[in-house]
Amino acid sequence: MKIIEFLYPEYTNIYGESYNLEYLKRCNKEIQVLETHVGDTPKFIYGQADMVYMGCMTEDKQEKTIELLMPYRNYIINAIQSGIIFVVTGNALEIFGTKIIGDEVMSDDKIDIRGLSIFDYQSVRHMKQSRHNSQYIGNFDGLIMLGHRSQYSFCYGDFDNYFIKIYKGIGMNPDTDREGVHVKNFFGTYSLGPYFIMNPPFTKYILRLLGLKDDLIFEKEIMEAYQYRLEELRRTI
Amino acid sequence: MFRFYVALWASKLMLAFYTLIKQPKTDLPGLLASKICPDFLSYIHKPALTITVTGTNGKTTTSTLINDFLKSAGLTTSFNEWGANMQAGYSVNLLRGVNLFNKPKVDCSILEADELTLDENMPKIKPDYILVTNICKDSLRRNGHPENIYNHIEHTLRILGDKTTAVLNANDPISSELGKGNRRIYFGMADARTNPFVNLGKDIAICPRCGGKITYDYRHYRHIGKFRCENCDFKTPHPDYMAEFTDLNDRTMTISGHEYPLISDTIFNAFNVLAAVAILRELGYRENEISSFLSTQKVTDIRETCVEYNGIEYYTFAAKSQNVSAASTVFEYMAKEPSDKDVVLLMDEVQDKNHPTETLSWLYETDYEFLNDPKIKRVIVGGHMYLNHKLRLLLAGVPEDRIVAVEDEADIPLYVDQYGITKVYVLYETDCVTKALNMRDSIVSYVKEGGRK
Numbered sequence: 001m002k003i004i005e006f007l008y009p010e011y012t013n014i015y016g017e018s019y020n021l022e023y024l025k026r027c028n029k030e031i032q033v034l035e036t037h038v039g040d041t042p043k044f045i046y047g048q049a050d051m052v053y054m055g056c057m058t059e060d061k062q063e064k065t066i067e068l069l070m071p072y073r074n075y076i077i078n079a080i081q082s083g084i085i086f087v088v089t090g091n092a093l094e095i096f097g098t099k100i101i102g103d104e105v106m107s108d109d110k111i112d113i114r115g116l117s118i119f120d121y122q123s124v125r126h127m128k129q130s131r132h133n134s135q136y137i138g139n140f141d142g143l144i145m146l147g148h149r150s151q152y153s154f155c156y157g158d159f160d161n162y163f164i165k166i167y168k169g170i171g172m173n174p175d176t177d178r179e180g181v182h183v184k185n186f187f188g189t190y191s192l193g194p195y196f197i198m199n200p201p202f203t204k205y206i207l208r209l210l211g212l213k214d215d216l217i218f219e220k221e222i223m224e225a226y227q228y229r230l231e232e233l234r235r236t237i
Numbered sequence: 238m239f240r241f242y243v244a245l246w247a248s249k250l251m252l253a254f255y256t257l258i259k260q261p262k263t264d265l266p267g268l269l270a271s272k273i274c275p276d277f278l279s280y281i282h283k284p285a286l287t288i289t290v291t292g293t294n295g296k297t298t299t300s301t302l303i304n305d306f307l308k309s310a311g312l313t314t315s316f317n318e319w320g321a322n323m324q325a326g327y328s329v330n331l332l333r334g335v336n337l338f339n340k341p342k343v344d345c346s347i348l349e350a351d352e353l354t355l356d357e358n359m360p361k362i363k364p365d366y367i368l369v370t371n372i373c374k375d376s377l378r379r380n381g382h383p384e385n386i387y388n389h390i391e392h393t394l395r396i397l398g399d400k401t402t403a404v405l406n407a408n409d410p411i412s413s414e415l416g417k418g419n420r421r422i423y424f425g426m427a428d429a430r431t432n433p434f435v436n437l438g439k440d441i442a443i444c445p446r447c448g449g450k451i452t453y454d455y456r457h458y459r460h461i462g463k464f465r466c467e468n469c470d471f472k473t474p475h476p477d478y479m480a481e482f483t484d485l486n487d488r489t490m491t492i493s494g495h496e497y498p499l500i501s502d503t504i505f506n507a508f509n510v511l512a513a514v515a516i517l518r519e520l521g522y523r524e525n526e527i528s529s530f531l532s533t534q535k536v537t538d539i540r541e542t543c544v545e546y547n548g549i550e551y552y553t554f555a556a557k558s559q560n561v562s563a564a565s566t567v568f569e570y571m572a573k574e575p576s577d578k579d580v581v582l583l584m585d586e587v588q589d590k591n592h593p594t595e596t597l598s599w600l601y602e603t604d605y606e607f608l609n610d611p612k613i614k615r616v617i618v619g620g621h622m623y624l625n626h627k628l629r630l631l632l633a634g635v636p637e638d639r640i641v642a643v644e645d646e647a648d649i650p651l652y653v654d655q656y657g658i659t660k661v662y663v664l665y666e667t668d669c670v671t672k673a674l675n676m677r678d679s680i681v682s683y684v685k686e687g688g689r690k
Contacts (some may be wrong), residue, residue, distance in 0.1 A: 011442070131381060149596065151599075152381070194601040197597070198597055
């Protein structure tokens, strides 16, 4: 049995992210998804998870999630170094950086939130500006990756450990073609929503990384949709 | 002020021109006014009564009911009824309400208002009332998440202070928390026994005050219901206007002992009527006047139409793509509506031509599972997202032989059943009313010409 830990689903599931795990679970009966709720101790710190997943959250919940995970910061570092799989999507990526700064809707005050400082980048929120929406096509380890971002913030840093090399669209901010974070088996991307459904070749990669067969449920249909979207994005980005 | 008067006269002239060519429903004069005088909304005179209607779902229906009632009661009104619910639309609305010397010439302005930009514009307009129908999951591309919308509306109410009354949905655990610094009026509904389905995505996951678990004594739909937190005193506020009995089949609702007709058999429209009654009663109108008016009303044609041919009713039915809450609620209605039917999905937004993959996220928050119902004989989907819809329907458990997915929407009529059903619903994105009507008519034409062999 392979255990996937869904960290704080009441916070980190605002754009259909739970379907990432629902899809994986339906691909292979060996997968069990366990939810860790706010107030519970994360399972990965006891080595009880093969993979940890976190999705998008509201800006307010980013701060709360940092508070929840800060006591486990060293455990997270050790878990990454020991090769536990982490898949982190959307603005969940930001909490692993050094800090989150910028503005907020309700006042003219500036925010300055200390991050988990596991990776060396910081993010800047622009809550009073229009939301940024874009798509990307990129490459990871020979796989063509597709992504969709919808956000008020960008990350800034060197991104030496980037996940995806973007060749259409933008990376962690409009001035870089480096997208996400990839350290050992930690995969983080700003792309949100059902990332595994958008990227079936990567889903197969993760299944193999989990030591499982890489058959997908509705494989023909999901690959057709992926190819069609890829061609469409090649034409339109 | 000189700039303001130049803006006023120029935009008045432009509005007169568009009225002359029979295109009065345009926000171009409003754009011109704001370009000449960026603070146009602050300077233009407002009538004695200004009512803003905002919220994720139900704005158009609720504001139309309020406007049409006030007109029927003899008031003159201005209303941005053509869907321009941002700055330019407000400018044209208020422009219609003043003369060339900026003197009010209407009794009342009804402003249907976008939630996200509310705090940019309403502090300039200073409405007497802001009615919030609800806050639900909406397009993530524009609105992000419900907490973001809450913040924008609350920011507006804080700026306006106690001179603006907030009219709020007591059954909504999100928007009922708004306006702590304002006078608040609540409308609410007792258990209407709607037996709501459980939704895949949650509009609100935890108590906004303490983070505890929210439980319900009953739900009407989605997160709307009688709620309470298990850890703190957060609960449904006491409604000032309580629908103690709602019968969707008979289309009646009893509010504070008086029976009102409903405009449709859907729970979300029952809430729209309730919200309108609450504010009209608050304004002092009598129950009999309001119920008499409501008996003449139906859902606006831009939301629902029907034609009948050869024993089958062909509907267009607004569902709002990318608006997770609206689409899921309509899918639930499709499952509960007792007829055998085909459902056509025309849910791709026009804007998606430039954002072709955006819609993937909303597909996996929307309850396609509700379409897996034996009364729905066939789900037919077309357009550039057809493969994504097909995959989502398969994952939702809809049998493959009940799914038709075609790239070219023009092929859809070929696959609509002509036997074994009594209704066909064309569900469409609200920006695409004409497209939906054309599809409905194409389906009917195809049947008239002999249809599928």
